[in-house]
Amino acid sequence: MTAVTAKIFSIAEYHPLGEQGFLAPDDRVELIGPEIIIKAVKSTLQSVSNSLFVEKLIILLARRARVRLQ
Incomplete structure (x- = not known):
């Protein structure tokens, strides 16, 4: 071996x-x-899911934190 x-x-x-x-x-x-x-290559479903998650997170945090999608 x-x-x-x-x-x-x-x-x-x-x-x-x-x-x-x-x-x-x-x-x-x-x-x-x-x-x-x-x-890993990101799929369309993963990209859309990430975008929707970040949108909801921004609303939830309401200017208490900065959120960036990477």
Whole structure:
């Protein structure tokens, strides 16, 4: 059996990956801690649900907090 070791990336190592062709411009990835994480694609249903939730949350909080959808 072969042991597999995960590569730990620094910010300095992560940024050039796109320039070197390892990551395409449309790849949905981000560096979280030392790992490159593939971001899930949001569906239309998820986007609409998030928008409706934030609208209701804004009404509920009534200027006591700022709410942003990301």
